Amino acid sequence: MFQYKGGEIKFENVSFSYTPGIPILKNANFTIPPGKKVALVGPSGSGKSTIVKLIFRFYDVDSGRILIDGQDIKDVSLESLRRAIGVVPQDTLLFNDTIYQNIHYGDFTASYQDVSKAIMDVKLDRLIYELPDGLNTVVGERGLMLSAGEKQRISIARLLLKKAPIICFDEATSSLDTQNEQSILRVIRNIYREKNNTQIAIAHKLKTISDSDKIIVLEKGQVIERGKHKDL
Numbered sequence: 001m002f003q004y005k006g007g008e009i010k011f012e013n014v015s016f017s018y019t020p021g022i023p024i025l026k027n028a029n030f031t032i033p034p035g036k037k038v039a040l041v042g043p044s045g046s047g048k049s050t051i052v053k054l055i056f057r058f059y060d061v062d063s064g065r066i067l068i069d070g071q072d073i074k075d076v077s078l079e080s081l082r083r084a085i086g087v088v089p090q091d092t093l094l095f096n097d098t099i100y101q102n103i104h105y106g107d108f109t110a111s112y113q114d115v116s117k118a119i120m121d122v123k124l125d126r127l128i129y130e131l132p133d134g135l136n137t138v139v140g141e142r143g144l145m146l147s148a149g150e151k152q153r154i155s156i157a158r159l160l161l162k163k164a165p166i167i168c169f170d171e172a173t174s175s176l177d178t179q180n181e182q183s184i185l186r187v188i189r190n191i192y193r194e195k196n197n198t199q200i201a202i203a204h205k206l207k208t209i210s211d212s213d214k215i216i217v218l219e220k221g222q223v224i225e226r227g228k229h230k231d232l
C-alpha cells in the first residue's frame with residue numbers, strides 16, 4: 001500500500017525501452033523534491049510522456065528503481081499508487097458518456113455541486129449550459145464533438161475533482177489560448193498551493209513553466225537537472 005509522505009519522486013539508474021535495443025532512458029537519475037513544481041523539457045520523442053507513464057506505472061522499468069516517498073512503486077499496490085497521482089495526459093481520453101460522467105470519474109464521491117464548480121474553474125460553464133442537455137450531453141463518437149482545448153479542460157476538471165497529492169500535466173494546456181491557459185493555471189495553482197503538492201509539468205511554451213522550482217532536461221536518454229527557468 002502506497003503511503004503518501006510529501007511526494008518526493010526519485011529515479012535511480014532507470015533504464016527503459018519500449019522496443020529492445022531502442023532505449024528511451026539510459027541510467028537516468030533525478031529527484032523531484034516534495035511539494036515542488038518541476039518542469040520536464042526536451043525535444044519531441046525524448047521521453048517526457050514516457051516518464052509520466054512510468055511514474056503512473058503503466059510500464060515497468062527494465063532496470064533501476066522509481067521511488068516515491070522512499071517506496072519502490074513496484075512494491076505497492078497499483079490502486080494505492082494511482083490514487084495518489086493525477087495525470088492530465090497529452091491526448092485526452094474521453095469516454096463515450098455524458099460530460100457529467102466524464103468529469104465525475106475523477107472522484108465518484110463528488111457531488112453535483114463539486115462537478116459544477118470544476119466546470120466553472122475550467123471555464124466550460126458557458127459552453128455546457130448552452131447545450132440542450134447540459135451536463136447530460138454525451139461526448140465522443142456518438143455525441144458532441146469537442147475541440148482539443150475543450151477536451152483538455154474536461155480532463156483538467158476531472159483532475160480538480162480527484163485532488164491527488166501528486167499531479168502531472170503533460171502538455172495539458174497546449175491547445176488552450178493564452179487567456180484560458182493563464183486563468184486555468186491560476187485556478188490549479190490556487191487549489192493546490194495550500195497543500196504543497198508535487199507538480200510535474202511538461203510544456204513547450206516557456207511561459208507555462210516559468211514559475212517552476214526546478215527544470216529537468218531530457219536529451220538522448222540522459223537527464224540533466226537544472227535550477228530555475230532563468231538558468232536555462
Ligand code: ATP
Pocket residue numbers: 018019024042043044045046047048049050051090
Ligand atoms: P513529445 O514532445 O512529442 O510529446 P515525448 O518526449 O513525450 O515527445 P515520448 O512520448 O515519451 O516522447 O516518446 C519517447 C519515444 O518512445 C519516442 O521515440 C516514441 O516514438 C517512443 N514510444 C512512445 N510510446 C511508445 C509505445 N507505446 N511503443 C513504442 N514506442 C513508443
Ligand code: MG
Pocket residue numbers: 048049050090170
Ligand atoms: Mg509527450
